[in-house]
């Protein structure tokens with residue numbers, strides 16, 4: 309257990325896990341769900357970078373876990389994996405109204421009225437949930453039916469062997485449709501399903517549809533992560549790459565610029581990964597300045 313509490317998951321530049329490592333210096337850094345620094349890896353080298361100004365004498369804090377999640381979800385993960393109760397500025401708000409609202413958005417249900425973006429709270433008699441914006445009621449029965457349909461589809465996915473991309477794609481699309489109807493538009497589960505769809509659609513080279521889902525995830529990423537979070541930078545990067553592939557040069561420049569603005573802070577500018585990103589942005593800019601002259 310002592311090893312698990314002090315070890316770190318080594319990831320590649322795109323935060324895909326590669327293995328586990330013990331870094332004696334990095335393992336003295338404590339956790340916060342609102343960290344002022346991030347840990348990224350350049351090969352086997354662990355690098356901690358500040359993501360905001362850290363005043364002299366203040367403690368450097370990184371996040372040990374996925375920070376997109378309700379306070380209860382984060383606290384559970386920290387308790388189970390690292391055996392402590394977090395008291396960071398986000399966690400001390402547990403069960404305060406703002407925190408209940410936040411968890412109802414991130415992990416709760418959507419209003420029956422599709423145009424309403426209110427959050428739902430469970431009624432005291434447990435018969436269902438009421439939208440806190442428009443007052444519409446959603447019954448427990450309706451929620452349970454949709455949730456069990458999603459569960460059944462997820463079970464099919466777990467029982468499937470890999471390699472059947474088209475079948476997996478069609479199941480994820482069904483799950484996404486059900487979640488769109490069940491979950492709040494800023495739901496993390498819906499965001500994760502869309503991320504799975506983006507990954508598969510990129511594997512089957514359907515850039516157009518991958519981009520459509522990627523664009524849907526950006527506002528959710530912007531909401532659930534702080535401004536300088538590597539995952540937000542990487543999502544802008546994915547959007548930019550897809551736009552570039554589809555010939556949407558101006559949009560690609562915008563997305564790649566947003567990616568660079570974030571990732572130069574979290575990843576530095578010296579790695580091969582960042583050099584490639586900066587080169588793509590240069591290429592897109594060069595193409596944009598060349599294109600109008602073609603129309604002359």
Ligand SMILES: C[S@@+](CC[C@H](N)C(=O)[O-])C[C@H]1O[C@@H](n2cnc3c(N)ncnc32)[C@H](O)[C@@H]1O
Pocket residue numbers: 313314315334335336337338339340390391392393394395396
């Ligand atoms: C990688 S170690 C961090 C350094 C450790 N605090 C030390 O003094 O060696 C991880 C452990 O530190 C403690 N820890 C880290 N962040 C904490 C926090 N925000 N609040 C309380 N304990 C924390 C937990 O016991 C956790 O399992």
